Amino acid sequence: MMSNGDGAAAKATNAAKSGAQAAKVAANFVPSKEDYQKVYNTIAEIMDDAGDYDDGSYGPVLLRLAWHSSGTYDAETKTGGSNFATMRFEPESLHGANNGLDVARNLMQKVKEQYPWISYGDLWTLAGVAAIQEMAGPVIPWRAGRVDGVAEQATPDGRLPDASQGGSHLRAIFGRMGFNDQEIVALSGAHALGRCHTDRSGFEGPWTFSPITLTNDYYKLLFDEKWVWRSWNGPKQLQDKKSRSLMMLPTDYVLTQDKSFKKHAKAYAEDQDLFFKDFSAVVVRLFELGVPSKQWVSEEPWTMKRVEEQSSN
Known part of the structure; x- marks a missing residue:
């Protein structure tokens, strides 16, 4: 536990860093959009050099890093979020929700060693942008300006979703960040990507048949497949009755049971363009949680070009 003196020191340090960043912005003393595009390209290159890791891409785990470093925000206390990248420090790095990150x-x-000028918060969220865009997802407008915090600024455990819970838990967790039902359902669509691991969350398996390509299949499968509780030694999760190769978590299945959630999930199952539009908007908000507006290097967000788009040009 930190003393009041330590807390004050941490806040003073961060205030100084925030002020320094604001001063850089005011003086235009910041790297250019092209510099950040180079970082994006390096991330994309690393993402695809995954070999046998999971499904052949680091994309899903990079998106999870960006998500979990941003989703600690508390709107009431204005703490947490992507600004300080406090998952670098214990005990936050050891929180159960961050296993495997x-x-x-x-x-x-x-990447940080190659581009030492970029802050961890900017790097991690830019990695999330690259992951989504390079895995066939929508464009995610992004801004630079986050600063590196100190260990005392690490957030308490329990701020990220617990997959074993239900609708009231989701509303409490996401509501604390400032998200409504529609945004909760849109963010849940990230589960189209990646898979669970028994040595991390305890759960096991992918949500979709294409875990390194972002589609609206997550929502389609929720409604089109027959889901049954899996009989195994692990935590409570569902599997599809037909192939028994896919899984859903209790927090996923609640999207088909809760009347308000179901309405939005159905809409996304029927319209991938709508899902992409809403997903992009809510991810932009998620990645900017906790960052004072005076720190942004540009008033308008930037659009990073996909690697394929650059090569075609």
Whole structure:
């Protein structure tokens, strides 16, 4: 536990860093959009160099890093969020919800060594942008300007979703960040990507048949498949009755049971363009949680070009 003196010191340090960043912005003393595009390209290159890791891409774990470093925000106390990248520090790095994210942090450390001028918060969220865009998802407008915090600024455990819970838990967790039902359902669509691991969350398996391509299949499968509780030694999760190769978590299945959630999930199942539009908007908000507006290097967000788009040009 930190003393009041330590807390005051941490706040003073961060205030100084925030002020320094604001001064850089005011003086235009910041890297250019092209510099950040180079970082994006390096992340994309690393993402695809995954070999046998999971489904052949680091994309899903990089998106999870960006998500979990941003989703600690508390709108009431104005603490947490992507600004200070406090998952670098214990005990936050050891929180159960962050199990396995050392893989992503270590990958991004290599990028940080190549581009030492970028803050961890900017690096991690830019990695999330690259992951979504390079895995066939929508464009995610992004702004630079986050600063690196100190260990005393690490957030308490319990701010990220617990997959074993239900609708009231989701509303409490996401409501604390400032999100409504529609935005909760849109953010849940990130589960189209990646898979669960027994040595991390305890759960096991992918949500969709294409875990490294972002589609609206997550919502389609929720309604089109027959889901049954899996009989195994692990935590409570569902599996599809037909192939028994897919899984859903209790927090996923609640999207088909809760009247308000179901309305939005049905809409996304029927219209991928709508899902992409809403997903992009809510991810932009998620990645900017906790960052004072005076720190942004540009008033308008930037659009980073996909690697394929650059090569075609």
